[in-house]
Amino acid sequence: xxxxxxxxxxxxxxxxxxxxxxxxxxxxxxxxxxxxxxxxxxxxxxxxxxxxxxxxxxxxxxxxxxxxxxxxxxxxxxxxxxxxxxxxxxxxxxxxxxxxxxxxxxxxxxxxxxxxxxxxxxxxxxxxxxxxxxxxxxxxxxx
Amino acid sequence: xxxxxxxxxxxxxxxxxxxxxxxxxxxxxxxxxxxxxxxxxxxxxxxxxxxxxxxxxxxxxxxxxxxxxxxxxxxxxxxxxxxxxxxxxxxxxxxxxxxxxxxxxxxxxxxxxxxxxxxxxxxxxxxxxxxxxxxxxxxxxxx
Numbered sequence: 001x002x003x004x005x006x007x008x009x010x011x012x013x014x015x016x017x018x019x020x021x022x023x024x025x026x027x028x029x030x031x032x033x034x035x036x037x038x039x040x041x042x043x044x045x046x047x048x049x050x051x052x053x054x055x056x057x058x059x060x061x062x063x064x065x066x067x068x069x070x071x072x073x074x075x076x077x078x079x080x081x082x083x084x085x086x087x088x089x090x091x092x093x094x095x096x097x098x099x100x101x102x103x104x105x106x107x108x109x110x111x112x113x114x115x116x117x118x119x120x121x122x123x124x125x126x127x128x129x130x131x132x133x134x135x136x137x138x139x140x141x142x143x
Numbered sequence: 144x145x146x147x148x149x150x151x152x153x154x155x156x157x158x159x160x161x162x163x164x165x166x167x168x169x170x171x172x173x174x175x176x177x178x179x180x181x182x183x184x185x186x187x188x189x190x191x192x193x194x195x196x197x198x199x200x201x202x203x204x205x206x207x208x209x210x211x212x213x214x215x216x217x218x219x220x221x222x223x224x225x226x227x228x229x230x231x232x233x234x235x236x237x238x239x240x241x242x243x244x245x246x247x248x249x250x251x252x253x254x255x256x257x258x259x260x261x262x263x264x265x266x267x268x269x270x271x272x273x274x275x276x277x278x279x280x281x282x283x284x285x286x
Contacts, residue, residue, distance in 0.1 A: 015267065017267075017268070018267055018268050031174055040184075042176055042185060045174055045176065045234060045238075045239035057264060088263070089261075089263050089264070092254050092261070094262075095188075098185050111235050116234035117234050119233040119234070119237075120232050121232070124160075124161055125160070
């Protein structure tokens with residue numbers, strides 16, 4: 001997957017001050033929570049590098065950094081399950097982002113669940129307590 | 144701050160399987176989101192080590208690992224703003240925790256805001272868009 005260029009104008013100091021304010025970790029990443037703007041459910045926790053956050057703000061669609069694939073990733077680029085971003089927030093010590101999003105297709109998780117947090121601790125074990133809404137094979141194809 | 148011992152019985156395999164299922168990072172930590180069980184607001188993003196998660200489950204009060212102080216930390220131990228945990232969830236790839244909590248005092252953030260995510264991106268800058276409910280000096284004392 002090609003790594004996209006930052007949006008035009010991203011090099012000027014005035015434009016990037018808000019990005020400089022983020023306390024990027026040693027890997028240049030910040031944790032980013034996505035919360036459904038309609039249901040208020042917490043959908044996902046993913047990671048952003050500077051470019052992903054800049055693109056999220058510039059395009060209004062959530063972009064992340066995949067730590068496993070080491071690549072920039074527009075959420076939903078394969079599945080169609082994009083996240084339209086209504087609001088971007090930063091926390092008090094500037095090391096976590098909170099997005100309020102409209103989740104396309106009502107599915108945020110690659111497993112076909114509505115969201116990634118479908119495992120609930122009950123009686124000392126994790127239980128899948130939410131349905132798979134769509135077979136991942138139907139989302140991503142068999143390949 | 145003394146590091147507490149894990150709860151009795153934590154050494155047996157059956158009791159710890161759910162803890163083993165968590166994908167702890169290289170520092171032995173997992174990201175933990177706290178969401179208000181009443182308002183659904185995302186309050187905080189903090190970190191847990193194994194002991195913090197075990198204690199959270201055992202006591203029903205949120206415990207975290209302070210990366211800056213390198214110490215186990217019962218949320219609210221100084222401020223009184225404890226988080227009573229209604230539910231503990233794990234995400235699909237087992238590297239993020241979601242707590243649903245009752246936030247004592249209605250204040251989760253050390254700044255005296257209701258929650259840590261009070262900075263909103265507007266016109267290319269972060270703006271504090273939520274009130275300080277209590278002066279931190281009144282929460283923690285002047286010292």
